[in-house]
Amino acid sequence: MLVLPWRFAGIEQPSTLEPTLMMNGEFETDWTSTTLRVRYAETDQMGIVYYANFFVWFEIGRTDLCRQLGFTYEEMERQDGLYLMVAETRCRYKAPAHYDEEIVVRTRLRSVRKRVLVFAYEVYRALDPMLLAEGETIHVITDRDGRPRALPEKYRELFRVHSKAVSSRQ
Amino acid sequence: MLVLPWRFAGIEQPSTLEPTLMMNGEFETDWTSTTLRVRYAETDQMGIVYYANFFVWFEIGRTDLCRQLGFTYEEMERQDGLYLMVAETRCRYKAPAHYDEEIVVRTRLRSVRKRVLVFAYEVYRALDPMLLAEGETIHVITDRDGRPRALPEKYRELFRVHSKAVSSRQ
Amino acid sequence: MLVLPWRFAGIEQPSTLEPTLMMNGEFETDWTSTTLRVRYAETDQMGIVYYANFFVWFEIGRTDLCRQLGFTYEEMERQDGLYLMVAETRCRYKAPAHYDEEIVVRTRLRSVRKRVLVFAYEVYRALDPMLLAEGETIHVITDRDGRPRALPEKYRELFRVHSKAVSSRQ
Amino acid sequence: MLVLPWRFAGIEQPSTLEPTLMMNGEFETDWTSTTLRVRYAETDQMGIVYYANFFVWFEIGRTDLCRQLGFTYEEMERQDGLYLMVAETRCRYKAPAHYDEEIVVRTRLRSVRKRVLVFAYEVYRALDPMLLAEGETIHVITDRDGRPRALPEKYRELFRVHSKAVSSRQ
Numbered sequence: 001m002l003v004l005p006w007r008f009a010g011i012e013q014p015s016t017l018e019p020t021l022m023m024n025g026e027f028e029t030d031w032t033s034t035t036l037r038v039r040y041a042e043t044d045q046m047g048i049v050y051y052a053n054f055f056v057w058f059e060i061g062r063t064d065l066c067r068q069l070g071f072t073y074e075e076m077e078r079q080d081g082l083y084l085m086v087a088e089t090r091c092r093y094k095a096p097a098h099y100d101e102e103i104v105v106r107t108r109l110r111s112v113r114k115r116v117l118v119f120a121y122e123v124y125r126a127l128d129p130m131l132l133a134e135g136e137t138i139h140v141i142t143d144r145d146g147r148p149r150a151l152p153e154k155y156r157e158l159f160r161v162h163s164k165a166v167s168s169r170q
Numbered sequence: 171m172l173v174l175p176w177r178f179a180g181i182e183q184p185s186t187l188e189p190t191l192m193m194n195g196e197f198e199t200d201w202t203s204t205t206l207r208v209r210y211a212e213t214d215q216m217g218i219v220y221y222a223n224f225f226v227w228f229e230i231g232r233t234d235l236c237r238q239l240g241f242t243y244e245e246m247e248r249q250d251g252l253y254l255m256v257a258e259t260r261c262r263y264k265a266p267a268h269y270d271e272e273i274v275v276r277t278r279l280r281s282v283r284k285r286v287l288v289f290a291y292e293v294y295r296a297l298d299p300m301l302l303a304e305g306e307t308i309h310v311i312t313d314r315d316g317r318p319r320a321l322p323e324k325y326r327e328l329f330r331v332h333s334k335a336v337s338s339r340q
Numbered sequence: 341m342l343v344l345p346w347r348f349a350g351i352e353q354p355s356t357l358e359p360t361l362m363m364n365g366e367f368e369t370d371w372t373s374t375t376l377r378v379r380y381a382e383t384d385q386m387g388i389v390y391y392a393n394f395f396v397w398f399e400i401g402r403t404d405l406c407r408q409l410g411f412t413y414e415e416m417e418r419q420d421g422l423y424l425m426v427a428e429t430r431c432r433y434k435a436p437a438h439y440d441e442e443i444v445v446r447t448r449l450r451s452v453r454k455r456v457l458v459f460a461y462e463v464y465r466a467l468d469p470m471l472l473a474e475g476e477t478i479h480v481i482t483d484r485d486g487r488p489r490a491l492p493e494k495y496r497e498l499f500r501v502h503s504k505a506v507s508s509r510q
Numbered sequence: 511m512l513v514l515p516w517r518f519a520g521i522e523q524p525s526t527l528e529p530t531l532m533m534n535g536e537f538e539t540d541w542t543s544t545t546l547r548v549r550y551a552e553t554d555q556m557g558i559v560y561y562a563n564f565f566v567w568f569e570i571g572r573t574d575l576c577r578q579l580g581f582t583y584e585e586m587e588r589q590d591g592l593y594l595m596v597a598e599t600r601c602r603y604k605a606p607a608h609y610d611e612e613i614v615v616r617t618r619l620r621s622v623r624k625r626v627l628v629f630a631y632e633v634y635r636a637l638d639p640m641l642l643a644e645g646e647t648i649h650v651i652t653d654r655d656g657r658p659r660a661l662p663e664k665y666r667e668l669f670r671v672h673s674k675a676v677s678s679r680q
Binding site for chain 2: 550551553554555556557558560562609
């Protein structure tokens with residue numbers, strides 16, 4: 001299935017992603033960036049990247065944001081027994097991605113709350129750069145059995161260190 | 171990454187999917203159903219279905235809705251040169267799906283407009299049945315090169331035949 | 341990447357899969373059959389099913405063979421703590437599979453030994469039927485930690501009940 | 511499904527991959543290397559990388575080998591209308607790969623013939639390095655419609671430039 005810009009369709013796009021996902025937390029981080037190259041396996045018969053794979057790229061962005069902030073999600077699961085359970089996801093597609101193109105995934109924590117994290121993503125074609133898609137994922141922090149847990153202070157502190165002033169968002 | 175019910179987290183879930191995707195068209199269809207069994211390949215190291223795979227299941231639901239309405243999406247692409255380009259997707263996760271479980275994907279056209287189709291989905295575990303996820307995808311009708319096209323009358327007529335009165339939605 | 345018949349290439353195909361995988365066990369089972377429909381997600385930009393997905397179909401065939409023999413692999417993992425670890429796989433591609441085609445995966449246990457199972461597969465397009473691919477996977481029976489285990493008698497007995505006389509193979 | 515070393519199973523492994531895939535060509539290239547990091551999406555419920563994904567990694571190795579030899583497979587398809595159709599694949603699994611591990615895929619052209627290319631692969635965990643898997647894929651060069659074509663001289667020349675003396679193989 002194809003991905004495509006609303007603008008090509010001459011259709012007014014719903015204004016913004018914000019309304020339903022407006023969950024302001026204490027702070028948010030700056031963007032981190034990850035580069036990847038489109039795999040043949042990620043394309044479909046339309047000759048472009050299959051739409052579900054953008055969520056795989058979002059996950060790569062999350063993993064890399066953790067690493068750039070000073071910890072690994074792998075350790076968070078294994079050592080602390082904490083999981084970022086996905087509660088909601090969305091993606092808005094602007095333009096298709098193609099095999100062998102270099103892609104930049106930008107990721108940031110848009111909201112850090114006691115038991116909920118909201119990540120925001122932007123996917124660019126590196127060449128131009130051109131915005132291909134933007135999305136969000138909402139996660140609840142849980143233990144292995146799915147019971148909600150509070151974000152440990154050590155992670156909160158890491159997020160805080162890398163946060164920007166929330167007031168600068170406007 | 172895990173999927174999990176908001177309710178377990180004791181968090182008030184954003185009320186509804188409707189607001190941003192409110193795009194009422196001329197009519198909408200009733201639900202169609204598709205059954206599938208969870209593949210080992212679809213699980214991740216949390217022991218549950220990886221979150222991006224729900225969008226693959228949505229696509230299976232779309233393909234089956236077309237077939238149940240009297241045409242195949244495969245022919246729509248090949249014979250008419252028309253594509254349902256994905257412009258926006260979202261999914262809200264309620265409970266995880268596991269390997270070898272039987273799954274029911276319910277799909278309906280929630281809005282049919284001149285150049286835009288909105289599909290809605292519900293994913294159930296067949297056993298209970300228990301609602302695992304619900305989502306929506308917005309598609310723009312285009313030609314092979316991504317230029318928007320009007321939905322041909324033959325498809326519009328098929329949708330109309332299977333539509334229910336919009337006024338019955340409340 | 342495409343899959344294609346050797347014969348179109350005018351090349352003499354290596355004679356048979358047998359030599360390196362020749363591991364005769366005590367007995368073997370008859371073929372079981374599973375039907376599936378090609379997903380859009382399974383295609384690549386050549387317009388055909390991506391080659392790695394045939395191994396996903398093999399796994400579906402294995403799961404179904406277990407079910408048709410009277411147990412589920414899911415229970416084997418969860419209740420008995422036994423795993424069929426993949427040690428070697430191969431696939432020979434004869435003709436491509438396309439989106440929305442109905443596919444039949446035939447699976448059989450080609451060899452049952454104390455700690456090793458060899459499964460054989462044939463993938464057909466249901467319409468003709470036309471052979472699209474054939475392959476084999478070799479599995480070692482282990483516990484959760486990867487230590488080899490002997491196949492429990494209850495499974496051996498199930499395999500035996502469904503076995504055909506090995507002497508009838510010729 | 512798990513991947514696992516033969517040696518843990520106390521089983522004598524079939525001696526070598528060579529016999530059925532013995533297709534000596536005019537020359538072969540040296541190894542090229544590609545690094546990747548295991549994605550969460552690539553794991554399954556055994557907590558390790560799903561076995562079919564090793565073939566996705568092989569494809570990444572092929573793409574990178576082309577680039578390191580001076581052309582892109584993407585251009586080969588788009589500009590020359592030539593495709594490397596997969597005719598046969600195999601993989602032997604030595605040890606499992608885990609989420610977030612850094613992986614090195616080594617790739618080389620093991621045989622270059624008029625219309626057939628054989629690629630060989632080795633997958634290592636970068637840390638040790640430890641060999642996780644080795645495999646081969648055989649490809650027939652075709653046009654878009656699957657008809658066999660001779661490898662153009664420009665590619666043959668690139669392969670030759672990067673080839674090592676075949677006699678040095680022993």
